Amino acid sequence: MTDVSIKVTDLTLRFPVYGVDAKSLKKNLARVTVGGRLGASTTGATEVTALSHLNLNLRAGDRLGLIGHNGSGKTTLLRALSGAYEPDEGQIEVRGRIAALLDLSLGIDPSATGVDNIRLRGRIAGMSSKEIEDKMDEIAEFSGLGPFLAMPMKTYSAGMQARLAFAVATAVEADVLLMDEWISVGDADFQKLAHRRLLNLVERAGILVLSSHDAGLLRLYCNKVMRLEGGVASEVKDIRRLDELLAAA
Amino acid sequence: MESGQHMLRTGRRGTLFEFSMALRDLVTSYHRRGLAWSLAWHDVVSRYRGSILGPFWITISMGLMVLGIGLLYAKLFGISVAEFMPYVAMGIVFFGLMAGTINEGCDTFVQASSMLSQTSLPMFTFIWRTVLRNLINLAHHAVIIVAVIIFFGLWRVMDVLPALGGLLLTIVNLAWIAMLAAIASARFRDIPQFVMSVMQFAIFMTPVFWKPDAFPDRHAFLTLNPFYHMLTTIRAPLLGQEADGLSYIILAIMAVLGWALTFSVFAITRRRIVHFL
DSSP states (O other): OOOOEEEEEEEEEEEEEEOTGGGOHHHHHHHHHTTTTTOSOSSOEEEEEEEEEEEEEEETTOEEEEEOOTTSSHHHHHHHHHTSSOOSEEEEEEESOEEEESOTTTTOOTTSBHHHHHHHHHHHTTOOHHHHHHHHHHHHHHHTOGGGGGSBGGGSOHHHHHHHHHHHHHHSOOSEEEEESOTTOSOHHHHHHHHHHHHHHHHTTOEEEEEOSOHHHHHHHOSEEEEEETTEEOOOEEGGGHHHHHHTO | OOBTTEEEEEOOOOHHHHHHHHHHHHHHHHHTHHHHHHHHHHHHHHHTTTOSSTTHHHHHHHHHHHHHHHHHHHHHHTOOHHHHHHHHHHHHHHHHHHHHHHHHHHHHHHHTHHHHTTSOOOTHHHHHHHHHHHHHHHHHHHHHHHHHHHHTTGGGTOOHHHHHHHHHHHHHHHHHHHHHHHHHHHHOTTHHHHHHHHHHHHHHHTTTSSOGGGSOTTOHHHHTOHHHHHHHHHHHHHTTOOOOHHHHHHHHHHHHHHHHHHHHHHHHHHHHHHHHO
């Protein structure tokens, strides 16, 4: 695929926060019976604007680093790019097969074996049963878990789990890889393998969006960087100007 | 429009657009039906991991209930065991499908919250997962049905086709009820408790363990109970009787209206469901 792209236009994403109380039916019924005297809050939700009027254009070969404080909207942006969150305004268009590595435990069943989890996660990632079986050996080898693949996942360490998840997620012929901060998991050997695999992905004309607090990591993987602050995005800058963005805080 | 290669997400563009997006969700879930099946199968396997009999444990407990109630109630009501046992067996097994699908329907989205909040998987996939999981369970419990059919010689009188028709109508109806319950439960955490109480009440109000002979035909007490129609359209033909045509009609109307309602609710709430969780 040569026309891999991410195009985000004027994206605004509001997050309704339904208080624990608002989830109780009684409260809502009570509201009906008192005839709206409780005022304007008809939906019972407080809205938080997680992203506001965000524009972003990425093309093949772009490796964007996202920086920003906790709660600045990095993860929300990644989730929106993965298609989980619907924009309230604006639009998101992603061309290319997306692989989101946002949560290592996604679709992981701790009591199932490594092999079963590879199958399950592969299915969730959009692979067919046949594709998974075809790639099983490669995934197994890359994960480096060997005989542990026949063991239940709950016996794995966090690093082993990371290896498996990373192996499956990147086994998908992904054009767009979304990652949230976790690449530092795993030992030195695995870091090296993961590094090579990521570079390989980018060479296949893919796009990487990586959110991280680690400046060194961003310099290693990214060629562009964007800063989010309270849901407002800075310009996309060259990675060499990372210090400027960090200093702008 | 929606493929693995291209994803487009936009803000609200009017009601019609929301309906087309909901329809797209449904179509995508159909294209990825293998995933729903894998998830359902995995659910069953993982729930009974390490157990030798697995879902057959439920079958055994159902079988015991059938045996106990079949013998006891036949005596109490003064009905022959040959008549009552198959009746109760089918009642318990098929009501189990209904109660299971609807009760588990409540947890459908809540359970899938981590997947829904970071992937673009269609929401319908998770509804099919719940329905398929219950059908897999039913396939295990079918052992009981087959046993009574053989043991009491019902294969000589039963009429499979209308029973399958009834089963199909029932599943179509259960699916929308499960989906409505799933959406409502995601927003209001009281719903699962409420639904469970209703289903517990329904098992006694529906002729599962008792025969509706005491009521005149088409008595409102039965006609107004949707579970009665679901049960009778499956059970009566298997017992060699004819189910009232009205029941099929009511189920068909319920399916159309129910899906229209559920689909509308889904179209309107679809964007928000992930935030409910």
